[in-house]
Amino acid sequence: MAIDVFEATAFETLWAEFEKAIDTPLSNPLGVETIVVPAHGWENWFSRRLAEQRGCWANFRYLVSGQWMSETLEHSLPEEKAPRREPDTLTWCIAKALPDLLGEDDFGPVRGYLFGDGRGADPQRLIDLSRCIAGLFDRYVIARPELIAAWEAGAAWPSAYGPRPPESFWQSRLWRAVTGRQPFRSLAAMIDDLAHAGTKIRRLLPERVSVWVCGGVSPVLLKFLEALEPHTQIRLFVLAPANEYWGDMRGKRQLLRQLRDSDLSLNAFLAEHHLELMHPLLASMGHLSRHQQILMTDCDS
Numbered sequence: 001m002a003i004d005v006f007e008a009t010a011f012e013t014l015w016a017e018f019e020k021a022i023d024t025p026l027s028n029p030l031g032v033e034t035i036v037v038p039a040h041g042w043e044n045w046f047s048r049r050l051a052e053q054r055g056c057w058a059n060f061r062y063l064v065s066g067q068w069m070s071e072t073l074e075h076s077l078p079e080e081k082a083p084r085r086e087p088d089t090l091t092w093c094i095a096k097a098l099p100d101l102l103g104e105d106d107f108g109p110v111r112g113y114l115f116g117d118g119r120g121a122d123p124q125r126l127i128d129l130s131r132c133i134a135g136l137f138d139r140y141v142i143a144r145p146e147l148i149a150a151w152e153a154g155a156a157w158p159s160a161y162g163p164r165p166p167e168s169f170w171q172s173r174l175w176r177a178v179t180g181r182q183p184f185r186s187l188a189a190m191i192d193d194l195a196h197a198g199t200k201i202r203r204l205l206p207e208r209v210s211v212w213v214c215g216g217v218s219p220v221l222l223k224f225l226e227a228l229e230p231h232t233q234i235r236l237f238v239l240a241p242a243n244e245y246w247g248d249m250r251g252k253r254q255l256l257r258q259l260r261d262s263d264l265s266l267n268a269f270l271a272e273h274h275l276e277l278m279h280p281l282l283a284s285m286g287h288l289s290r291h292q293q294i295l296m297t298d299c300d301s
Contacts, residue, residue: 003229007238014237018210019053021235026207033060034206036068038214065211066142069224073190076201081185081193089182090137095130097177106169137175143218145188151175152186187220195227208233215239 006017022033037043043062050057063071073082099121102111114125140147150158151172157164194201209232211225217238225234264272 003225003234003236005236005238007240009240011239014212014239018235018237021208021210028207030059031207034068034209035060035062036065036209036211037062038212039064042212065218065221066138068209069142069187069191069221072205072224072228073187073194075204076197077190077193082190088131088134090134090178091127091131093178093182094133094137094174095126097174097181098126098130101170101174101177104170104173106173109167110170133171133174136171141187142220145186145220148175148186149188152179188223191220191223191227194224199231202231205232208235211236213238 006014008014026033035043035046037046046062047057047060076082098110101107102114110129113129114121146158147161150156154176156172157168205228209228211234213236225236228234
């Protein structure tokens with residue numbers, strides 16, 4: 001099977017292709033239509049519109065990408081290769097590990113937040129902070145796998161990420177403390193196991209999946225899609241800011257850095273280097289989507 005990619009600047013164009021895709025009945029009359037959405041909230045609008053257009057919309061399931069990956073890995077791999085992770089597990093592990101680390105110098109900002117008002121320890125504040133940190137770590141796992149890999153290898157900060165921010169000192173220490181108590185495997189390692197699991201996982205997967213992407217896509221999600229592609233039908237709907245491929249375009253600020261060391265005029269510089277000047281609004285607001293297009297091109301076969 002192949003991944004069908006639909007990319008458009010207009011949502012209605014993607015919606016028309018999506019409707020065509022789900023118009024074809026599943027081979028199992030009781031099969032569930034699986035739709036992966038960029039964020040919570042999309043499912044309400046999807047359900048209302050589909051119900052209005054079709055008169056009835058039932059036997060469906062919406063998942064966000066992180067939830068879809070976690071559930072698929074847990075169901076498709078043995079427990080020792082894919083430890084089960086409940087949504088709140090990481091929160092409580094952090095809440096348990098954090099008090100023992102507050103005496104360390106790196107945890108000064110965290111200590112100041114928890115005890116800054118002079119009222120002493122507040123369990124609710126600790127839990128709220130732990131939940132926020134758990135959400136941050138979860139986003140690191142999906143969108144910053146190189147950072148997690150560096151922490152697990154004992155490195156302080158990936159060299160490719162540039163200068164190290166102050167908060168990374170206590171975050172890396174906390175991550176190692178938590179994962180030392182709770183069994184954990186990186187998503188990259190589990191996806192690699194999934195890619196080599198063979199055809200036995202096919203019966204555990206939905207017959208087809210519609211994946212919606214808006215704003216940006218993580219490298220981990222693309223690798224996950226590649227691992228599933230031989231076993232299920234995947235349609236990827238990408239809302240793009242421009243019709244053309246613009247991963248190689250430069251914004252004005254990037255061009256000026258190169259032009260600074262050149263004696264050419266701007267027009268001569270652009271002509272010599274075969275560069276196209278991006279629209280200013282696209283250059284300033286489209287970094288995430290530009291990165292998405294570059295990633296998707298790198299994974300194109």
